[in-house]
Amino acid sequence: MAVPLPIDMEYVTDILFRLLTTPSPTGCTDDVIRLCCAELERMGIRYELTRRGAIRADLKGVQSSPDRALVSHVDTLGAQVKMLKDNGRMELVPVGHWSSRFAEGARCTILTDRGPWRGTILPLKASGHTYNEEVDTQPVSWRQVELRVDAPCTNRRELEERGFNIGDFVSIDPQPEFLENGFIVSRHLDDKAGVAVMLGAAKAVVETGVPLPVDCHLLFTISEEVGSGASSVLHQDVAEMVTIDNGTVAPGQNSSEYGVTIAMADSTGPFDMALTRSLLSLCEAQNIPHQRDVFRYYRCDSASAIEAGNDIRTALICFGIDASHGYERTHVNALESLVRLLVLYMQSPPRD
Template structure:
């Protein structure tokens, strides 16, 4: 029987801060994977790494197969160096889909073979004293920005001598703020808030010694922002999977920064109705605030798992996020609501 368990929100917000301050653009996720592995080891949860470095962890249940999974992704948006320019700056290409509008003015770290360098992403016409009103009319695209590294460089040769290369990863500073009223503002809350929620739910289950009806796998994917996500991480005996990710609170959407947002469909189509309605029923039975939403321009780990040919039920539960893929904001209430739901879900009977 699914029963509420004590939730350690102090842990959830602490691990979220540590996740946010560990750079992990898609393709450069080793450090954040190590952080997650250390947390799993501390909780006594067994895990394995895939060849590419994603994590499969296991919470044992009464029955081993068929079983279920929770999934969240540790990779974030970022950029890579496209070209070393003759003016000593660097051209960039985005990792994942995000607007250069949100890159302008960002502090960042260039992760070179020789070590990190700090820098700033600037529009090509960055000085009003030089370009006057042209600073307001410059187009918005990735060809209109460049990276200024904090090093004495004046040309391409200077960059090469200091170890900069085409393809270097660039991690964007998250700038996290945890406010006393519960709001959390940062880049990369998508999906590090989901990872924190999954770890918080696992901690609650482990510390309470709760009995799970079936094994529950905790999956940490490393390439969701570029589309492949959970395509290759699933155990073959997984019958149902719940993805934890963001739900946009923009105009025209029903998501909220409070409670749980349960997605009914995204750009790839409807989620499994039996699994989705079981999550809605758990929310209703335990008075977890929630709302439903449909997303037109959104895909998640569930989509990549289905497209890879996995025969599983999938669902998507979300924390409401304002300004997704930009300067993001969430509320701790949504994180707590999600942990409560996932703890109940892991204890509930699987779908037939």
């Protein structure tokens, strides 16, 4: 019988802040993985690292197999240096799928072989006193922005002398704000809020010692933003997997910044109906606020796991985010609702 557990939301918001302020664009996730490993060790949860650096952690249940998994991704959007330019600035390409519209004006850190440098991403025509109305009419694309590094660099040679190279990772400042009314505004809530929720649920289970019917694996993936996500991180006896990620709050969508958004389908097709309905039933039985949604332009760790040939049931539960892949916003109510649902799910019997 699944029972509600005490939820430490102070811990959830604290670890979310620490995750947000640890740079982790896809391909450069070692620091945030170390942070997650330290949290698992502190809670006494066994884990292993895959060859690529993702995490498989284990919460033991009464039955070992077939078991279940929760998954969230630690990697975020970012950029890489495409070219060192003759004007002493750098051309960029995106890491993950996001518009340069949201990169314009961003403060960032360039991660070079010799150490980090600070900089700003600017449109090619950034001075209103010079370009006048052309500032407003220039196209929106990654070819229309450049990175201005905060170093005395006026040409390509000076960039090279200071250690800048093609392929250097660029981490975008998250600028997190945790407001008194519960709103959380930051870049990279996708999916660091999901990671914080998963850690918060694990903490509740560990500290109460509640028995789990089957083993539950906590999976922290490192390449969801480029599509491969959970393709290689699963244990082979996992029968069902629940992904925690963002739900898009926008006209034409039913997601909300409050409660749990349960996805019925995304761009890769419907999620498993039996597993999804069991999650809906848990919300209804315990009065967890929730809504359903269907996403047209969205894929998650569930898709990569299925496409890799894993024979598993999958579902997707979300914290609603306004302005996804931009200046994102959610509410602490959504995170708390998700933690409540996850601790109930981990105690529930597996699907037949």
